[in-house]
Amino acid sequence: MPKWLKKSLVVLITALTFGTVSPPAYLTVDDQKDDSTFGDFTNKDFNYSANYIEPIEQELTKEAFLSFAKEQAEIQSFTKFGSRIGPKIQDEFKDIIFPKMEEVINELATEHPEEELNNLTISENPTGGDSEKIFHIYHAQTGKDLIRFHVRKDHPPLEGYYFNFHYHTYHDEFQGHHTLGSIFWAKNTPPKWLS
Incomplete structure (x- = not known):
């Protein structure tokens, strides 16, 4: 065809x-x-047809969970960036933002018993347009989010546009804004996410 x-x-x-x-x-x-x-x-x-990655059936070790979570975090992030933003910020993202994401995921794995790690999974299909969601890590049985990773487009006066990467946790009912870092885009308006 x-x-x-x-x-x-x-x-x-x-x-x-x-x-x-x-x-x-x-x-x-x-x-x-x-x-x-x-x-x-x-x-x-990328699997565009599913909304969520299925939880893994076998017993997970902490190392296996971390490997799975970090791989999916990178995939979901680059899906969010799309073909117009991704190539321009990928190096800074990998050098500055992604290591901090990995630290947060490590902390989450550390605070949960190893037998609970089987129930944690990552949402798929980051939101497009101007929405902030990259991915969420949630409990598969209860459906409750544990961590929400987001990116926001900031435009300080006379400075140009920045991508502000941050996360929210269930510890404070997702009210706190925990910054991972920012990446400068340019003076011109960035394209929509997923474009």
């Missing part, structure tokens, strides 16, 4: 169902190699 027809069908299905129904997988997977990458990930690595 021609690539233009596949793309047209995906847009049509999404528009007619207001995004509530995912297009079939055979319309969203290319037959040729996809060269668009963000860091070490390609668009084919």
Whole structure:
């Protein structure tokens, strides 16, 4: 099937169902190699049809949970950035912001008993447009969020635009704003998330 027809069908299905129904997988997977990458990930690595990553069934060690959580955190972050923002901020994100995200995830794993780590999972599908959500780590059985990782577009007067990375925790009922860091964009308005 021609690539233009596949793309047209995906847009049509999404528009007619207001995004509530995912297009079939055979319309969203290319037959040729996809060269668009963000860091070490390609668009084919992402599962756009599911809302959440399924909790892992076998017993997890702390190290296995941390490996899983950090991998998913990076994937969800680069999905959020999209093809217009991602390539321009990926180096700063990996050097400055991501190590701090890893520290927060380590703290979360440390405060939970190892047998509870099986019940923790990461939300998929970061929000687009101007919304802040990158991903949440939540308890799969109760559905309650534990940590919410967000990024906000800040525009201090006469300074240009910054991406402010931060998180909220259940400890203070998500009221506190815990800063991870900021990345300067430019004087011009940044594109929408996921674009």
